[in-house]
Amino acid sequence: MEPVYGTTTLLLIAAAAVAVLLFLIIKVRLHAFIALVLVSLLTAVAAGIPLADVPTALTSGFGSTLASVALLVGFGVMLGRLLEVSGGAQVLADTLIGRFGExxxxxxxxxxxxxxxxxxxxxxxxxxxLPIILTVARRFGGSVLYYALPAAGGFAAMHALVPPHPGPVAAGTVLGGDIGVVLLVNLPIAVVAWYVGVYLVSRQLGARIDVALPTLLFGEINDGRTGDDGTVTTTQPAPPAFATVLGLLAIPLVLIGFNTVLSTLLSSGSIDSHPVVDGLILLGNTPVALLVTLLAAIGLLGTRDRTLSETTDLLDTSLGPICSIILITGAGGMFGGVLRASGIGGALTSSLSDLGIPLLLQAFLIATALRVAQGSATVALTTAAGLIASQAGGLSDLRIALLVTAIAAGATVLSHVNDSGFWLVSRFFGMDEKTTLKTWTVMETTLGLSAFAIAVALWPLAGAV
Known part of the structure; x- marks a missing residue:
């Protein structure tokens, strides 16, 4: 819909909405799910969305987020519980530590x-x-940030910067670049930006902020068995072999890899549709891949020393604690959806695109504005690329790849309460909203700034090639 108000008014509404949300959660201590739904409703009305359309604006953002998150979290937490109680996570953690040192x-x-x-x-x-991160954190103690942020930041860096993830692929395509060049350029940039902006920063944050090991997902340390008298049996059977655990974790890696590669080849016309290709793409759909992995884990880990009925009870108990995570994450998507529907992001980026600043900086600022306004990194990537595409004509493939880097950097910084990823990290690692802003938001910002700084440094060299 067309924005009802001008850019200044919309920005004031967005700023007020975020301020009210943080006040309700941090100061009033209202439950985050209730606060997100309430502020989403008030923002939709204040931004001029027709009252008859407000319910649709609320439920569309909520539903689309749950569609992508609920199955992943549900299957993932069951898989994580099996890895934890079987000793598989400990085996993998021990092997990693044996290779790298404590x-x-x-x-x-x-x-x-x-x-x-x-x-x-x-x-x-x-x-x-998650179970591997928590297992390592449990073993060595100290703030869980030491272990959580490097891993979470690694996934965030790859997701934002590197094909075949949808954001950089879409941005590179819109700008008319070569996706292969985008991959070759952004992969080393992602690694360097991760080391500077995530790993080194996480050491400082872990030293300053102590976050205790969460028990929300896996409960107390035990093998998940409760006797008839209510006592917990703590005797652990022999853990699975390292190859078994690695093979289980490789299943989603391989299946999703097939999906991304084949989908890219199909969209480019390099291959034609075929039942085998379509079947592999279906198996590589992320929820399906996790379902296949979970079924394999039940067979290989869940029934090693317990009946299928006991395993089912174990999986059932693992789902209860994540209800709050799923609802809060969905509500975060609702808030971001309302901000998108209100036209706040579009109004802001349209004004920024007319400032006459250098193209690389313009790409970064527009993506940052979209990220702050509506939360989704992928939406920020694709929308920002479309806004500057007309200025990318005649650029070399290297410079287009660096434009994608700058856009991805802007789409990474300042993750906050309208980003569903913010709520996942907050709840998975047992952090309140204030702590998450001081840790995850800071780390996402340093990651994005590191990637942008590398793009700025390489831009003159790319012009000389």
């Missing part, structure tokens, strides 16, 4: 996340990796 455990987690994050989206990768 002092480099956060580095090992981050590197593993960068590798797994190549084909897997941020939220799916974080869910699958």
């Amino acid at each position: 002092r480099r455990a956060p580095l090992a987690l981050g590197i593993a996340a960068l590798i797994f994050g190549f084909p897997i989206f941020f939220d799916a990768g974080l869910v699958v990796f």
